[in-house]
Amino acid sequence: MGLIHALGLVSLRPGRLVLASGLAYLAGVASVVPICIALLTIGVPVDLPVAATVTAGVGVAGFGYAFLRLRRTAPTACESEGVQSAPRKWTFPLVLSRLGILLIAGFLVFGALSSKHLPLVSDDAHIFSLRALALFHYGDLVPEVFTNPALVRSHLDYPLLQPVLESLVYRAIARPDVALIHIEPWIIFASTVAAACYMLSSRRRCALWLPAIAALAVAPGVYMQVSRGGADVSESCFLGVAALSGGMWVEDRLPAHAVLTGLMLGAAASTKNEGLGGALAILIALGLVARIWQARERWVPWLAAAAVSVAAVLPWRLWMSGHDISNADLTPLGTALKPAFLSDRLNRVPYAADKMLEQLGNQGRWIWLFPVTLVVALVAVTTPRLRLVAAFYLLSVVGVTASILFAYWITALPITYHLQTSVDRTVTGIVFVCALGAANLLAALGEDVGRRT
Amino acid sequence: MSLVVASFRAALVDDLLVPTLALTVAVLALAAIRRGRLSRTTVAGATVTAATAFLVPLALTQGWSSVKALDSQRRAQHFSVERARLGCVVGDRMESGFVQLARGTIPPSARYSITVGRVAVPTSAPLCLAQVLLPRRPVARVGQAPWLVLYGVAPRKQRTLVRGGRLVVLTGHPELAVGRLGSRAR
Numbered sequence: 001m002g003l004i005h006a007l008g009l010v011s012l013r014p015g016r017l018v019l020a021s022g023l024a025y026l027a028g029v030a031s032v033v034p035i036c037i038a039l040l041t042i043g044v045p046v047d048l049p050v051a052a053t054v055t056a057g058v059g060v061a062g063f064g065y066a067f068l069r070l071r072r073t074a075p076t077a078c079e080s081e082g083v084q085s086a087p088r089k090w091t092f093p094l095v096l097s098r099l100g101i102l103l104i105a106g107f108l109v110f111g112a113l114s115s116k117h118l119p120l121v122s123d124d125a126h127i128f129s130l131r132a133l134a135l136f137h138y139g140d141l142v143p144e145v146f147t148n149p150a151l152v153r154s155h156l157d158y159p160l161l162q163p164v165l166e167s168l169v170y171r172a173i174a175r176p177d178v179a180l181i182h183i184e185p186w187i188i189f190a191s192t193v194a195a196a197c198y199m200l201s202s203r204r205r206c207a208l209w210l211p212a213i214a215a216l217a218v219a220p221g222v223y224m225q226v227s228r229g230g231a232d233v234s235e236s237c238f239l240g241v242a243a244l245s246g247g248m249w250v251e252d253r254l255p256a257h258a259v260l261t262g263l264m265l266g267a268a269a270s271t272k273n274e275g276l277g278g279a280l281a282i283l284i285a286l287g288l289v290a291r292i293w294q295a296r297e298r299w300v301p302w303l304a305a306a307a308v309s310v311a312a313v314l315p316w317r318l319w320m321s322g323h324d325i326s327n328a329d330l331t332p333l334g335t336a337l338k339p340a341f342l343s344d345r346l347n348r349v350p351y352a353a354d355k356m357l358e359q360l361g362n363q364g365r366w367i368w369l370f371p372v373t374l375v376v377a378l379v380a381v382t383t384p385r386l387r388l389v390a391a392f393y394l395l396s397v398v399g400v401t402a403s404i405l406f407a408y409w410i411t412a413l414p415i416t417y418h419l420q421t422s423v424d425r426t427v428t429g430i431v432f433v434c435a436l437g438a439a440n441l442l443a444a445l446g447e448d449v450g451r452r453t
Numbered sequence: 454m455s456l457v458v459a460s461f462r463a464a465l466v467d468d469l470l471v472p473t474l475a476l477t478v479a480v481l482a483l484a485a486i487r488r489g490r491l492s493r494t495t496v497a498g499a500t501v502t503a504a505t506a507f508l509v510p511l512a513l514t515q516g517w518s519s520v521k522a523l524d525s526q527r528r529a530q531h532f533s534v535e536r537a538r539l540g541c542v543v544g545d546r547m548e549s550g551f552v553q554l555a556r557g558t559i560p561p562s563a564r565y566s567i568t569v570g571r572v573a574v575p576t577s578a579p580l581c582l583a584q585v586l587l588p589r590r591p592v593a594r595v596g597q598a599p600w601l602v603l604y605g606v607a608p609r610k611q612r613t614l615v616r617g618g619r620l621v622v623l624t625g626h627p628e629l630a631v632g633r634l635g636s637r638a639r
Contacts, residue, residue, distance in 0.1 A: 107516060114527035119540025126541065126580035130587070137588040144590035145583065150567060151591065154580050179537035208501065211508040218516035227526065361472070367511045371473040372504050375480065379500040383493055442501055449498040 002062025003027045003263075006069070007256035009199075019201075022194025026241060027260070029165060029188070030267035031058050034312035036168075037160050037270065041319035045139035046164065048171045097206035104193060104217045112186035115227040117179045124229035127154050128162050129178060135167035136176050147323050157327045159316055161270040162231040185226045185234055192237035193217050196244055196436050203248075204443035212369065212442060216435035221365035225425060232425040235275040238268035239282070240432030243396050246286045247440050250392045255301040261286065262305030266312025268429075273327060274404060278429050279309055281399025289392040329413055336410035348415050352408035355419045356401065359427045366431050373397065373434035373441075380441045383448060393437035400430050479503040541581040547604075551629045552585050555602055558621050558631045564590045564598035568614060570605030570628060578604055601632035 001017060001024040004010050010020040017024075035054045036046045044050065120129050131154075134145040141147075147156065162185075169184055170176045193213060200209045216222065225233045242264035249257035265282060268275035283306055292299040326332065335341055360370040373393070380390035404426050411418045483499035532540070542549045559565055565586070567579045575581075582602060583591045592598040595614055603611050608627050611620055617635030 103516070107520065110520065111523050114523040116527075117531045117533075117537065118526070119530070119532050119537045119543065120584070121540045121544040125544070125584055126577050130580060130584040133584065133587045142590065144564065144592060145587075148591060148593050150579055150593045151583055153577065154583075175534075176538075177534050179532055179534045208505075211505050211512060214512040214516070215508045218512055218519045220515065220519055220522070223519055223523065227523075363472070363511070367508070367515055368472045369508075372476060372507060374473055375476045376500055376504055379480065379496055383497055438504070442504055445497045446501040449494055449501065 001028075002059035002066070003031055004062075004260075006062035006065040007259055008066075008069075008254075009256055009260065019194075019198050022191040023198050023241075025187070025191040026195050026238070026267075027263060028055065028058070029161075030238060030263045030312070033161050033164050034266060034270050034315075036164050038315035040135075040141050040160070040164070041315045043140065046135070046168075047139050048168070051168050051171075093205075093207040097210050100210050100214055101197065101206070104214055105190075107218060108186065108190040108193060111223050111226070112183045112190065115182040115186060118182050118227060118229070120178050120229065122228060122230070127158060128166065128229065128231055129181070130154055131160065131163035132166035132170065132181070133176055133178075135163055136170040141319070147325065152328055155327075155329070156325045157273065157320055158231075159270045159272065159275075159313075161267060162234055182227060182229050185229060185231075188234045188237050189222065189226050192241055192432075195241055196439065199241075199244060199248065200439060200443060204440070204447060208443035208446035209439040212372070212435050212439035215367040215369055216432070219365065219367050219369070219431070221362075221424070221428065221431065224365075225428065230425065231272050232274070232428045235268050235271035235278075236428040236432040238264045238271060239275060239278045239400070239429045240436040242268060242279070242282055243393065243433040244436040244440055246282060246396070247389045247392055247437060249301065250286070250289055250389050251444075253297065253301075255304065258286075258301035258305045259308060262308030263312075265305070266309040269309060269313045270316065274407070274426055274429060276313065277403030277407065278400045278433075279313075281403050282396050282433075283309065285392055285395035285399050289388050289395060329411060329418070330407060331410045331412050333410075342409065345409060348409050348411075349405060351415065352405055352419060352423075355423045356405065356427055359423055360430065365424070366427075369431055369435045369438065370397075373438040376438050376441050376445070380445055383445070385448060386441065386444050389444065390441055393433070393441065396433050396437070397430060400433055404430070476503055476507055479507070539585060541577070542585060545575040545577050545581050547575065547578060547581060548623065548626060548629055551604065551623050551626065552582075554621065554623050554629075555582070555586055555631050559586070559589050559600045559602075561588050563600055564592050565600035565602050566592050566595045566598050567602045567604070568595060568606055570607065574605035596634070599634050601634065603628075603630045603632060605629070 001010070001020070004020060004024055004027050005012065009023065010016050032051065032055050035058070036051055039050065039054075040046055130151075131145060134142055145151065166181055166184060169181060173180070193216070196213055200206075200213075222233055242261045245257045245264060246261040248254070249261060261282070265279035269279040283302075286305070287302055290298050290302060292302045320326070330336070331341070360366060361368070377390045377394045377397075380386040381394070407426075408415065408418060480496060480499045480503045483502055539549055539552060541547075542552055567582055569578050579591070582604065586602070589600075590598075595601060601614055603614065605628050606614070608622075611622075611630050611632060615632035615634055618633045621631045623629040
């Protein structure tokens with residue numbers, strides 16, 4: 001909460017603090033856990049007192065900075081927009097949208113409670129819980145689990161955000177309750193929905209953005225994965241909020257949104273390797289659309305976002321490189337970027353694209369959020385006020401898709417096997433960027449129309 | 454190559470082109486009906502209307518299906534902490550009795566190596582064993598730790614690996630055993 005208050009994204013009023021709790025939780029995880037990972041990589045065991053100290057440090061630093069800033073300057077535009085708005089009349093659309101929000105909240109609580117006693121299976125058992133339990137028992141990166149070549153199939157290169165978070169939950173409840181831990185990904189997902197609602201509600205009418213958020217909340221492709229305890233949805237949550245915040249920065253140039261984007265991208269890249277490609281794609285899209293080379297007011301916030309992301313990712317990457325750990329599923333970039341290598345495998349690209357599009361068009365899993373976003377963004381590109389924001393979302397979707405496609409292009413695994421075992425999960429990030437981007441654009445388009453007519 | 458291109462086209466047409474076109478046509482039709490002509494404002498308004506009309510029924514119907522699916526998941530699976538942790542043993546079709554044997558034989562703070570056979574053993578077996586046997590620590594190679602977990606290993610090879618040590622074999626499963634290296638090997 002201290003962090004988003006320091007960024008000027010919430011004022012210290014009880015009602016606003018409650019509404020911003022989802023965003024505060026995500027920002028807290030995105031800032032505290034990478035610091036814990038950095039401590040682990042330099043050999044500092046992370047137990048509850050250490051994590052509590054880091055959390056308190058981030059909170060105190062945030063509130064302290066906000067206090068000093070407020071003494072010097074007026075409240076930021078974002079605060080004044082969100083807090084000083086006139087009281088709303090209870091119109092029919094408003095009542096309906098509040099009812100919709102309540103239904104979504106009820107669904108998320110029900111989903112979390114329904115996943116309370118599920119078994120550890122698949123990647124959850126073999127990768128994330130294995131590492132989370134090792135961190136719970138030993139508190140540091142014991143070589144028997146984190147560098148053991150006998151466990152190479154547990155993807156020793158996978159980033160640590162989810163295992164570290166889960167191990168801290170185990171320590172907080174004083175036992176490794178693996179049945180209860182499935183609630184944690186639900187909390188991240190629910191926080192993402194709440195964060196999107198909070199960020200959009202400060203500037204847009206609820207009835208306009210809610211349908212896209214509702215579709216994402218109930219999409220079977222999301223809740224089926226959350227219940228299995230993998231990290232794909234968590235990574236996608238951070239990526240989606242980063243894209244939403246990035247679009248807001250393109251629109252309002254408030255540096256706080258750029259920093260929030262960087263924070264979320266860093267968290268996405270600290271959760272899964274796909275998040276690293278996605279983060280890079282969104283940062284490039286942000287830089288291109290904002291034309292950062294034109295003015296200092298543009299490249300400084302962009303650079304701050306990039307620096308925050310890099311700072312979150314770097315310690316783990318350095319530790320990996322120091323321990324000679326690399327991604328065994330992908331061909332090393334030194335070989336993979338050679339034109340001869342890429343052209344030899346060119347036929348993989350349309351095959352992988354086919355499977356990815358098949359997933360994205362699967363209405364039963366993703367409620368057609370991808371095609372809806374395409375149409376909305378293409379219409380928004382033609383409107384002068386939203387041209388850049390829509391272009392940013394389109395470029396982000398294309399970039400994130402391209403980063404996953406590139407991974408399939410250079411995969412060291414048989415392509416059919418790799419796609420069969422992963423494509424239903426790897427497209428999750430694209431869907432989250434689509435859903436949150438579509439929510440923002442739909443609301444902005446609706447308000448544009450309202451103003452003109 | 455032609456097969457790949459054909460399947461690529463099929464995916465576009467079957468999976469994405471239909472909803473994209475349907476929504477585009479709906480947008481244009483709505484815009485034309487509203488004002489009798491197409492302008493940026495009418496197209497934008499029609500997009501919002503069409504997308505909302507597209508997403509709301511889908512979210513409502515899918516939401517209800519999702520609630521039912523989650524409810525059946527809640528009713529069907531109610532694992533205790535211990536059974537939940539052994540989920541990969543069941544999921545990977547491994548022998549749960551062996552996990553109990555290994556946990557009962559190897560002390561909680563000890564180190565052990567895992568050797569799996571090449572036939573009829575799931576490839577994820579070492580990962581699942583490493584997870585369910587924590588806080589015992591797996592090492593990379595036989596000889597680096599006093600204890601051995603032998604899963605799907607033929608009895609003759611088991612005896613070779615323990616090098617004069619002792620073996621505890623799971624009853625009825627001679628290829629599943631926990632061993633302790635002999636004093637000379639250590």
